[in-house]
Amino acid sequence: xxxxxxxxxxxxxxxxxxxxEKADMTTTRYHFTFRVDTWTPDGESIVEHxxxxxxxxxxxxxxxxxxxxxxxTPITLRQGAxxxxxxRRLRLASWSDEGGR
Numbered sequence: 186x187x188x189x190x191x192x193x194x195x196x197x198x199x200x201x202x203x204x205x206e207k208a209d210m211t212t213t214r215y216h217f218t219f220r221v222d223t224w225t226p227d228g229e230s231i232v233e234h235x236x237x238x239x240x241x242x243x244x245x246x247x248x249x250x251x252x253x254x255x256x257x258t259p260i261t262l263r264q265g266a267x268x269x270x271x272x273r274r275l276r277l278a279s280w281s282d283e284g285g286r
Contacts, residue, residue: 219244219269221251224259228273235260245270 217237221244225232235251238244248262252272262270 218264220261220263221248222261222263223251223255224261226259228259 214237217239219238219241221235221238223232223235224230236244236247238247244262248260248270251260258272260272261268
């Protein structure tokens with residue numbers, strides 16, 4: 186009967202640092218400077234929180250994309266309690282960069 190070999194043990198090529206844990210680089214944020222939300226038709230309650238963003242330009246682009254994606258849905262861009270943009274407001278200016286030529 187052939188003799189069975191014991192499995193070899195494998196070791197890391199790098200030395201381990203005992204007592205040092207790897208830092209977790211993932212952080213979940215819950216509070217942002219700007220919020221994009223959809224609302225009930227009467228404007229009394231938030232239906233869905235679409236986005237939380239720190240940068241104003243990114244927040245505005247996100248708001249505009251949401252308004253185009255869900256036309257007729259009440260959508261707001263807010264900074265805290267201050268409403269910056271509201272899809273229910275009448276807008277006289279175009280969002281395009283063409284300057285009305």
